[in-house]
Amino acid sequence: MEVKTSLLDNMIGVGDMVLLEPLSEESFLENLKNRFDHNEIYTYIGSVVISMNPYRSLPIYTPDKVEEYRNRNFYELSPHIYALADEAYRSLRDQDKDQCILITGESGAGKTEASKLVMSYVAAVCGKGQEVNKVKEQLLQSNPVLEAFGNAKTVRNDNSSRFGKYMDIEFDFKGDPLGGVISNYLLEKSRVVKQPRGERNFHIFYQLLSGASDDTLKKLKLDRDFSKYNYLSLDSAVVNGLDDAASFRTVRNAMQIVGFMEDEMQSVLQLVAAVLKLGNIEFKPESRNNSTDESRIKDKNDLKEMCELLGIEQSVLERAFSYRTVEAKLEKVSTTLNVSQAYYARDALAKNLYSRLFSWLVTRINESIKAQTKARHKVMGVLDIYGFEIFEDNSFEQFIINYCNEKLQQIFIELTLREEQEEYIREGIEWTNIEYFNNAIICDLIENNQNGILAMLDEECLRPGTVTDETFLDKLNTICAEHQHFESRLSKNSKFLNDHSLPHNCFRIQHYAGKVLYRSEGFVDKNNDLLYRDLSQAMYKATHSLIKELFPEGNPAKVNLKRPPTAGSQFKASVGTLMRNLQTKNPNYIRCIKPNDKKAAHVFTESLVCHQVRYLGLMENVRVRRAGYAFRQPYEPCLERYKMLCKRTWPHWRGPAREGVETLMVDLPIPTDEVSYGRSKIFIRNPRTLFFLEERRRQCLQDLATLIQKIYRGWKCRTHFLLLKKSQIVVSAWYRRFAQQKKYQKIKSSTTVVQSYIRGWQARKLLRELKYQKRCKEAVTTIAAYWHGTQVRREYRKFFRANAGKKIYDFTIQRIMQKYFLGLKNNMPPMSPIDKNWPARPYRFLDGVHKELQRIFHLWRCKKYRSKFTEEKKAVYEEKLEASKLFKDKKALYPSSVSKPFKGDYLEIRKNPKYQKLNSAVEEKVLLADVVNKINRANSKGTARIFLLTKKNVVLADQKTGQVKASVPLLDLASVSVSTKNDGFFALKLKAGSASATKGDFLLSSDHLIEIITKLHRSGATAADREQINIDISDEFLVQFKHDKVCVKFIQVAPKNGNSVSCKRKNNRLLEVLVPTTA
């Protein structure tokens, strides 16, 4: 279990002054002393840390301590600077509030140490990683570099910061450092040329001479002996406990880490060496004619070496130390410098050179450490500015330093005392006013734009005419004489108060931290900060790039006649900016107190501490804290921050924020006197209450985080599980389907097998049964037949014992015949004589009958057909029949004639008037009239003749005229000759000796040969008085023309030029008829 601790545990004295009882200055100092004696150097006033300088190293900054204070509440452990650093860092990281750490206290109180402790703590607790570590290292290592160049031993502090430093450390949203920006404020550059007694110059000069190698020193033309350099005071050149040589190595190493290049480091050291050399240049007067002294350089060796170091032409610099050119409008006036002016010029150059080098170093470091990202960042500012100083001899620098401290005190008052009280009043919280000293009046004395000391100094510097420090003091005397915090001999005298502690050339200011006497000498000069233009131009002419860069105003091309702003006004402006910057951030105070003036451990000088406690206003601070409230916050953010602590306000409060906060406090419960409710803010009296709230919130956040984690994990697991389940269902569905499919297929195939076996078995069984039934049936039939047979035989045996077989046979035959005839009757073929169909024969023994019946049927149907004929048609058929008898298979022409009907009168002789004459010549009935060709015996050509056949004659007549050419009685006709070929030639042969025979036989050709010959033949048959005409069918026959016999020969030839039959007379005895073969 975590052990709860508190700053009250093992407390030495009182850890928080707010808890001090009774509260008085004595008890306050007593408490501080008590704690200091017990090595408790830190004490709180609420959230302000008082830090006593122990002047010795304490074992309280170890890594273990860092871990101890890390993420702990402010009041949980004994007071420590780490607690403040942790609080600031966490508030920056977790609440997104920019922070500033304001470290105040006089010189030597431990501000610089405190700032380094804060930075190292933050570096230790913030994020880690290669990049982050590099940034951290660079930020931390910028300190040794700046301390070497900007710190010096003073009578008050061996490592006194002689410049003001404000460093913004930038963090990202996670709290990891991104980079930083350093602002520097007014370096005490007068120290470069002169140091008060017991003090020394800036550390770097001593470090360089002690720590650099011989080689480096040689290159820089330096000697290790400090005494060789005018600018280095000898009395405190060596400081106890400071190892300059080791520091030099540390500085070089730090410069390397920060990112300085080797040549840059070399340039910087060259400049440092040049300053030392510059201090060694001495002048001697040289009388001039006009009784004025002109300065001349005594020993030019140092000047030469310096010029070599910086790459400046010696003569140019030499002249710049002897002459001064004043440019006014268009005029240039050159005046000589006397020795003191030359020394002034030399020192001014040395101071400027060094201070500009310092500013360049800051810029260069900034370049290295600046944040690389442009993302929004949070800022923690650490302010370590020179502490309040009272020296024996206080000059312009102390005035400026103390002014700055006044401003810081002002901001402290503003934010802690005045603002706090005003806030209570504003918020309507009951409050009794606490008196405190407000140093605004001193700030006003210094910075007022009209009659402030700085304004008057500026006025003096800019005023034409002779301006001296005395005139400036006079001015102060007249203007500030009445001011409560200003004193001078004159102002006192005017009030008849003789104060001999006030010298004539001084003025005194009553600062918040004490009275400081300022010597007016040097105020005007230091404020003017003048560097003769000849010098800056000489510097600009240098070949050394860094020197050139440091003196841009020396560029003749950019001559600026305007005066540069004075040192005072510059400082005032930069302090103003700083104050405005600090006001935007959440302040965290470290009030450093110096326990003694001897830089000694264990020594507590009460008077010194008391003085500091007074001017730092710590008592007032405690009183305000005790009377007031430790913590305040507007209602909205307060409710937002703590609403999870109460069920009624979590997660949302619907009403006004104030009521929400009240409900929250009542619910927790917080005692009513612990909190007050202002108009817009809640005020918590005791820090412990706040820590109680914070602790509860932390626990609650842990619980909430656990809850969120739990829900998230639950959700994640559930989603994962559901996904798994879903996937499992899909997988199992597929698998089941697949398994079932396989199973089903297996069952199906098994079923099919079983089925097929069963079916096979059933089928076989059925087949067996059917076979058996068939056999039974057959057996039964056989048995029945036999039995019937037996029965019938037994029955009929007595009647047909002898003829039973024949009778049965007859009967069977009868039945068969009956069936046959009936079948034939029902299946008769068509009546057409040419139809060839006839039913198939059923039994072979009916073969003869069947054919006979077919023949009879055919005859019968022919008879039937014939019986339908008319007489004419009958005669035609008879003629056709006759033609068939005559020519079938004898003449090739015959088949083509069968289908053509015998028309007889082709010429329609009786009707046609053309043949009227012929008609009258032939009286008998014309059996045939046609046009034939009569073949001429002489040329075997044909002549068309009308061929008429009557009952008694054959008449040949002219086709055109119809005149009868020959009329041959049929009685005279012996025979007709035709060929066997496919031609229409025929010869009418006349009976020898007949009346017609004198004209000779006729050789004719006709398309209707078959009809003509048939009709000729029939006419003979029908006539009773004549014989039948012979028909000779031969391919060679003789024709008796008028005088001679000619043989007509028919020759079958291949068809040529058509199918026509041609006739050629070969000689007197032979006539060839060429008959083409028809295809």
Ligand SMILES: Nc1ncnc2c1ncn2[C@@H]1O[C@H](COP(=O)(O)OP(=O)(O)OP(=O)(O)O)[C@@H](O)[C@H]1O
């Ligand atoms: N916490 C500390 N532990 C040990 N020594 C300390 C501590 N704080 C300061 N010192 C000693 O005091 C000396 C002076 O401290 P520091 O330089 O921080 O003073 P300062 O307030 O910065 O003075 P100045 O205004 O002159 O710069 C340091 O060199 C160191 O020796």
Ligand SMILES: [Mg+2]
């Ligand atoms: Mg310091």
